[in-house]
Amino acid sequence: MLDVRRLHLLRELDRRGTIAAVAEALTFTASAVSQQLGVLEREAGVPLLERSGRRVVLTPAGRSLVVHADAVLNRLEQAVAELAGARDGIGGPLRIGTYPSGGHTIVPGALAELALRHPALEPMVREIDSARVSDGLRAGELDVALVHDYDFVPATPDTTVDEVPLLEEPMYLVTRAGSGATDTDATAGPGHGGTLAALLGPCADVPWITARDGTTGHAMAVRACQAAGFQPRIRHQVNDFRTVLALVAAGQGAGFVPEMAAVPNPAGVVLTELPLFRRSKVAFRAGGGAHPAIAAFVAAATAAVGRMAGAGGPAGSAR
Amino acid sequence: MLDVRRLHLLRELDRRGTIAAVAEALTFTASAVSQQLGVLEREAGVPLLERSGRRVVLTPAGRSLVVHADAVLNRLEQAVAELAGARDGIGGPLRIGTYPSGGHTIVPGALAELALRHPALEPMVREIDSARVSDGLRAGELDVALVHDYDFVPATPDTTVDEVPLLEEPMYLVTRAGSGATDTDATAGPGHGGTLAALLGPCADVPWITARDGTTGHAMAVRACQAAGFQPRIRHQVNDFRTVLALVAAGQGAGFVPEMAAVPNPAGVVLTELPLFRRSKVAFRAGGGAHPAIAAFVAAATAAVGRMAGAGGPAGSAR
DNA sequence: CTCACACCTAAGCTGAACTTATGCTCGATG
DNA sequence: CATCGAGCATAAGTTCAGCTTAGGTGTGAG
Known part of the structure; x- marks a missing residue:
């Protein structure tokens, strides 16, 4: 054998x-x-x-x-x-990975929910890039992880990982208020329904602020611009979306943020909803979906996302 | 893990x-x-x-x-x-189990076929009761086996064994020529289309010759008689069908034989085809069907059965 | 050319997994 | 009811698979 x-x-x-x-x-x-x-x-x-x-x-x-x-x-x-599942009760350590922005959006709510329902569970959160999650799961360094992918960035199918979808949210183009380019009002509602090319086109010549090289966020930005017909001139590489907003407000260029990071009244910037989505998911080792601790985390994360959307919180409407 | x-x-x-x-x-x-x-x-x-x-x-x-x-x-x-399959060529030992009568009916033809097509293969045949085949396969004492089951004897589903059907043949009632019971001619063709009860009924009071206790053949005989409305009085227990024919001819009672054992002109007995079937199959460890040596044996056994039927040999028509 | 990286092989060591030995409990049997 | 054997568990000793350490080969980069 x-x-x-x-x-x-x-x-x-x-x-x-x-x-x-x-x-x-x-x-x-x-x-x-x-x-x-x-x-x-x-x-x-x-x-x-x-x-x-x-x-x-x-x-x-x-x-x-x-x-x-x-x-x-x-x-x-x-x-x-x-x-x-046959063992009584849910308890012990649960190693949770999350992409950086997930750490201060979804994770806190999910942990609160978990603590409430399963006090014996000891969640251990660790920031990790989505691209390295699969390795981490297989190596046993992680049990579950929040991951995301973008349109234009093919999520390579991976037979060693199962995923449960959590949230699909539109991306926003961030431009400087008063820059003249796509200037409407400071918290532009849903975009004007324009094509990606029409919405990004005016920014073809401004410098761009993207996520750091080698991340899916970076690849998404490049490919979205390419799809709109131009090669972005990237000046800043920053993963934190709050920093992206601040840099745009400071006149450093244009950038992308997901809806979750699109605070309701950002100072000095214009947000334009794009026909371009980011999907957040919970990932775990293939076959592990029935594990009670993992199922509990999936439920807690789903609930947390639901509450964020339901409360009409800073993230706006989720789908 | x-x-x-x-x-x-x-x-x-x-x-x-x-x-x-x-x-x-x-x-x-x-x-x-x-x-x-x-x-x-x-x-x-x-x-x-x-x-x-x-x-x-x-x-x-x-x-x-x-x-x-x-x-x-x-x-x-x-x-x-x-x-x-990826290794070049088919060779090495192949441990073949067979129920006793398969050993002199199907097996010789199958081995000849195997020797022709895969000379490097070293088949090793071993008689084994069908009920013990599953254990033998799992223990690695056997790689493939000819097995059979009968109507009335439920083949317990076994997730550890895969089977390929080989042959379905009717059973024959064997009675003494001139006994007056079901006397037609010495090699009665297909039965008169009667029900099992009608065909076995006349033998309700004669002694029976069945396979040995604990075998599926024995269980089949008992249950077939019970289905016909009587409890058989079992006098002899013998696995070899030629012996069954000889004992019946000697006036020792009635018995059952499968079509394969129903030689064309048996002396002193009458054969009546029954609406009761025996299914022969090739069994192997679950998942092993793609193994080249096993696939080769299945093919050889199928060919052997086909040739027996095609030649109109002693076994008469197979289905 | 030189160095470092990636892999392979040899040799020694450690612990997992086996056997042997023993004891315990249950159920069959006279 | 006493006895015995079947079946399982535990203790202790032994063996070998699988690890580390050490050293050697080939390859590609600088």
Whole structure:
């Protein structure tokens, strides 16, 4: 019978690319990983990996074995979830990852809800970039995470992660009040229904303030502008949306913020709703949806989002 | 992560009933199995088994964990099957189980076919009662097996075994020629379309020759007679159908034989086709259907059955 | 050319998992 | 009712799989 721990290593190798990275993620030495993969390969009777330069790549047989490994590990995750459900009560540590802005919007409400319903649960929040969530979940550093993706930024399908949608919110273009470009009033309601090109076009030549390089927010900004027909000239790279608003107000250029960050009466800026959406989701290891602590977090996050929307709070209307 | 080897033990415990039996099947000591199940239980955090008299039984949590274990092991079997397919050529030992009469009807033709197409394959045939095939497959003593079941004998659904149907053949009532009961001619063609009760009724008071106690053939005979409205008086218990024919010819009573065993011109007996069927199948570990050696055996057995039917051989028409 | 990165192999060490030995409880049997 | 064996659990000893450490090879970047 194939050893599932070895299949796990093979899967991580497929995801992380190098044996050294697998070893680091699972806190082994590279030697141990190499040896175990060697044993797996001998058991399989088929070459699973081959050297390519100074790294290794999976052979077709190796890649198809990874598919089986995914299925097996997924099912094991379901089993532990069910066992956790059979255990009485929800308790113990729950490692929660969140994208930065989620930390001060959704998370506080969700934690309050969790504390109320499951006092024995010990939530541990950690900021993490959405792109690294999958690795964190698989490595066991995280149990659940708030993640998001944008239109124009394809969320690479990942069989190791399951997701529950939380919120879909429009993005807003932020321009300086009185700049003349898209000037209406300081808290422009829903956009004029224009196309992305029509709405962004006037800002083709102003400098842009985007999220930091390598993030999905950055990629979204670039691709949205490209879709509108121009290449943005990026001056500032800042992840915090409040800073984006402040920089725009200071005349430093234009930027994007999601509805959640679009405070009702921002000073000195104009907000224009765009036909461009950001989707927030809760992610967890594939198969783990039945885990009571994870289900509880999903419920709490959903409730928190609902309350934010229902109260007509700073985030405006959610969908 | 749950250890799959331990899940395997749990599954075997569910199937075999006692830790001692699991240990024997997997060639461990009972102590080892007990210890490993203890570890599994501690990891699960939920009681998985509880003592019941001097044995143990699975708790509900334990049983639901077995369902996951089945799924996982099934998927692993698929993976090894695919790997075997990726390996070049079909070869090595193939352990084949067969019910006794299959050994001299289907198996020889299938082996000839296999030898022709896959000379590197080393088939190893072993007679085994259909009821024990599932255990043999799971224990790895067998890779494939010819099995059968009868009407009236429910084939208990088994998630650990996959089956491919091979042949469905009617059963024949065997009575002594000139006995006056159901006397037509020595090789009665298809029965007169009568009901089971009408066809078996005349033999209600004669002694019966059935398969040996504890086999599906025995159970079939008893239940068929019960369905016909009487309790058979069983005198001889014999598995070999040729012996059944000989005993009937010797005036020892009535019996059942499948079409395959109904030689064209048996001396001294009358064969009456019954509305009662026997289904022969090829069984293998769940998920193993893609294994090239197993697929080759299924194909060879199917071809052998087809040739037997096509040649209008001793077995008459197969369906 | 040199260095560092990524991988592999060899050798030694440690702990998990097995066996052996023993005891306990339950149920069948005379 | 006493006895015995079946079945499971625990304790202690042993073995081997799988880890780390150490060292060697090939590759690509500077």
